[in-house]
Amino acid sequence: MDEWLIWVLTGGALMLLELLLPGAITIFVGMAAMLVGAGIKYGYLQTPYSIILCFILSTLFFLIVVRTLFLRFFKGDETIHNVDENKDAVGSIVLVEEEIQPYKEGRVHFRGTTWQARSDDTILKNSNAIILRFDGNVLVVKSIEE
Numbered sequence: 112m113d114e115w116l117i118w119v120l121t122g123g124a125l126m127l128l129e130l131l132l133p134g135a136i137t138i139f140v141g142m143a144a145m146l147v148g149a150g151i152k153y154g155y156l157q158t159p160y161s162i163i164l165c166f167i168l169s170t171l172f173f174l175i176v177v178r179t180l181f182l183r184f185f186k187g188d189e190t191i192h193n194v195d196e197n198k199d200a201v202g203s204i205v206l207v208e209e210e211i212q213p214y215k216e217g218r219v220h221f222r223g224t225t226w227q228a229r230s231d232d233t234i235l236k237n238s239n240a241i242i243l244r245f246d247g248n249v250l251v252v253k254s255i256e257e
Contacts, residue, residue, distance in 0.1 A: 118148030135181060139173035197245045210236050219250060228252045
């Protein structure tokens with residue numbers, strides 16, 4: 112098999128691999144390999160040194176310049192709006208496991224475990240409450256059964 116064909120087939124395989132490993136990396140390495148294959152086929156690259164150098168430089172060019180331009184126009188739809196789990200928890204309904212009184216903390220079931228909780232009202236065991244905020248590791252809750 113001719114050397115240029117090996118480079119072209121490898122480049123094509125890398126470009127297809129992009130379907131399994133998205134991130135716009137392997138497609139540009141594959142493009143560099145195909146460029147090297149074309150350079151060998153048309154006689155521009157003849158020595159192993161020139162082939163390796165062309166592959167490295169074209170890979171860097173595609174990854175740094177072309178990928179950056181490409182990603183500027185084709186942005187992903189992944190956006191992280193909130194990374195604070197506590198903010199997401201506010202408004203969640205919890206089950207009271209241990210009675211809560213105004214100046215005596217109790218326990219509520221939340222996220223698969225029990226948490227210390229306090230409230231300005233008395234909330235009886237087995238009733239539901241809503242999370243108002245976090246105070247350290249203690250949930251501040253309010254009864255929703257009035």
